[in-house]
Amino acid sequence: MKEETTESKAVSKNLKFEYDPAPESFPVEIAEKYGHFIGGEFVAPNSGKYLDSINPATGEKLFSLAVGDATDVDKAVTAATNAFENTWGKLTGTERAKYLFRVARIIQERSRELAVLETMDGGKPIKESRDVDLPLVAQHFFYNAGWADKMDYILPGKTLKPLGVCGQIIPWNFPLLMAAWKIAPALAMGNTVVLKPAEQTSLTALRLAEIFQEAELPAGTVNIVTGAGETGAAIVDHPKIKKIAFTGSTDIGKLIAKQAGKTDKKLTMELGGKSAHIVFADAAIDQAVEGAVNGIFFNQGHVCCAGSRLIVEESIKETFIRKLQARMKQIRVGNPLDKNTDLGAINSTEQLEKIKDLVEIGKTEGGKFWQVDIPLPTTGNFFAPCFFTDQSMSSTISRTEVFGPVLTISTFRTPDEAIKKANDTPYGLAAGVWSEKASKIHSVAAGLKAGVIWANTYNKFDAASPFGGYKESGYGREGGRHGLLPYVEVQ
Ligand code: NAI
Numbered sequence: 268m269k270e271e272t273t274e275s276k277a278v279s280k281n282l283k284f285e286y287d288p289a290p291e292s293f294p295v296e297i298a299e300k301y302g303h304f305i306g307g308e309f310v311a312p313n314s315g316k317y318l319d320s321i322n323p324a325t326g327e328k329l330f331s332l333a334v335g336d337a338t339d340v341d342k343a344v345t346a347a348t349n350a351f352e353n354t355w356g357k358l359t360g361t362e363r364a365k366y367l368f369r370v371a372r373i374i375q376e377r378s379r380e381l382a383v384l385e386t387m388d389g390g391k392p393i394k395e396s397r398d399v400d401l402p403l404v405a406q407h408f409f410y411n412a413g414w415a416d417k418m419d420y421i422l423p424g425k426t427l428k429p430l431g432v433c434g435q436i437i438p439w440n441f442p443l444l445m446a447a448w449k450i451a452p453a454l455a456m457g458n459t460v461v462l463k464p465a466e467q468t469s470l471t472a473l474r475l476a477e478i479f480q481e482a483e484l485p486a487g488t489v490n491i492v493t494g495a496g497e498t499g500a501a502i503v504d505h506p507k508i509k510k511i512a513f514t515g516s517t518d519i520g521k522l523i524a525k526q527a528g529k530t531d532k533k534l535t536m537e538l539g540g541k542s543a544h545i546v547f548a549d550a551a552i553d554q555a556v557e558g559a560v561n562g563i564f565f566n567q568g569h570v571c572c573a574g575s576r577l578i579v580e581e582s583i584k585e586t587f588i589r590k591l592q593a594r595m596k597q598i599r600v601g602n603p604l605d606k607n608t609d610l611g612a613i614n615s616t617e618q619l620e621k622i623k624d625l626v627e628i629g630k631t632e633g634g635k636f637w638q639v640d641i642p643l644p645t646t647g648n649f650f651a652p653c654f655f656t657d658q659s660m661s662s663t664i665s666r667t668e669v670f671g672p673v674l675t676i677s678t679f680r681t682p683d684e685a686i687k688k689a690n691d692t693p694y695g696l697a698a699g700v701w702s703e704k705a706s707k708i709h710s711v712a713a714g715l716k717a718g719v720i721w722a723n724t725y726n727k728f729d730a731a732s733p734f735g736g737y738k739e740s741g742y743g744r745e746g747g748r749h750g751l752l753p754y755v756e757v758q
């Protein structure tokens with residue numbers, strides 16, 4: 268018999284424990300303003316302009332970041348070209364690996380500091396930045412370091428050559444993790460980098476630049492130019508950049524693909540999603556409820572592969588929703604630096620407005636709406652977890668990526684209907700299947716058009732496992748051996 272834990276007893280009785288505040292107290296230093304990181308040094312922007320970065324949990328300014336223009340990007344590309352031709356590009360794989368292992372170890376040593384900075388700048392709960400983001404960031408450097416001296420074994424019989432300078436543009440939902448996903452394989456394969464973090468969350472990429480200095484990475488190997496869309500566009504437009512790796516919205520991804528399509532640049536795109544969770548009646552229902560909660564409320568739903576559409580077998584709909592509501596009432600929303608917080612701050616006021624607008628549209632288009640009724644902090648950007656039921660499959664809320672803690676729930680009667688509903692979206696990033704029958708999981712998974720499929724779990728990541736989408740979720744893979752190929756020329 269399964270033992271009932273204190274937590275599950277509380278869930279079944281709808282109790283919520285009151286915890287005392289437990290703020291993470293690790294001291295961090297944040298400068299008033301940061302320049303770009305070019306040629307191994309921090310330099311002032313050509314324009315003299317800076318943008319504010321806000322702590323979304325308090326609404327207060329955290330620091331200023333430099334706004335990069337075409338001149339700054341050109342300087343960064345020149346530094347990266349020099350490093351490719353004279354230093355980094357001349358090293359053996361074994362030498363490159365030594366540097367990458369060193370970077371990985373420093374990240375581990377400084378992980379508490381990095382987790383606090385990530386939470387302050389982006390609003391995600393400290394328990395996620397500390398226990399999910401940072402371990403994965405270090406893992407991506409360790410994993411890719413291991414490939415640096417094994418290039419001959421990636422595609423046996425073929426010779427792989429680095430491309431040169433790679434331009435990388437990343438979003439605000441996993442700032443340091445996306446930087447690691449992009450920088451580690453590029454460097455392992457012998458390339459050099461110009462990276463632009465998102466303007467909302469540039470702090471940890473700049474701290475990573477300090478780590479590169481500490482690791483004595485040759486100057487210009489990685490350059491970080493900060494700024495918003497125009498800075499990103501200057502990277503896409505630069506003629507000496509050989510490859511663009513982008514993660515972000517599908518709209519900007521299409522714009523970049525159009526722009527880069529006029530050149531011979533290689534492209535990888537990791538874009539949006541509207542991923543489905545299929546729950547069969549024979550699934551372990553409490554685990555599936557936990558998986559559904561983790562799938563959409565993890566990181567405030569700011570996850571490209573968020574399980575934003577729950578598709579449950581009709582016979583368990585009522586039970587599932589009742590259990591889900593009970594579980595959602597346990598979610599602690601609040602100060603992201605508090606170690607007990609489950610759901611932190613929405614990353615920006617713009618994103619909060621977008622979520623609110625889509626929820627309003629959802630209500631007017633006829634779905635039934637349910638939201639946890641809890642007091643939210645009075646300052647900062649917060650939104651209580653919620654879901655829609657009985658919305659039509661063609662409604663905006665069913666089809667548009669919300670990128671917030673908003674779930675839609677629909678039902679199915681047969682596995683074929685579940686597959687059809689799950690695939691009925693322009694996206695194809697991820698999916699989850701919940702059933703006690705392995706044969707059912709395999710046959711359903713085979714019918715799903717999604718790059719990643721989880722069975723009886725959700726949102727599990729590993730540096731050795733490739734990640735990427737179908738359809739409007741993008742193309743190319745990141746992670747694993749597959750993730751190295753976009754950074755090489757195959758001869
Ligand atoms: P975005 O696509 O505008 O931003 C992503 C990155 O692209 C940022 O670094 C940004 O500065 C840069 N960028 C913006 N315009 C550019 C241009 N013309 N050329 C080159 N780079 C450019 O995403 P945004 O506006 O921050 O978020 C909007 C929506 O996108 C979200 O509500 C969410 O639905 C989706 N999104 C998806 C992500 C994913 O992981 N797939 C990540 C972030 C947002």
Ligand code: MG
Binds near residue numbers: 320321322323468
């Ligand atoms: Mg910020």
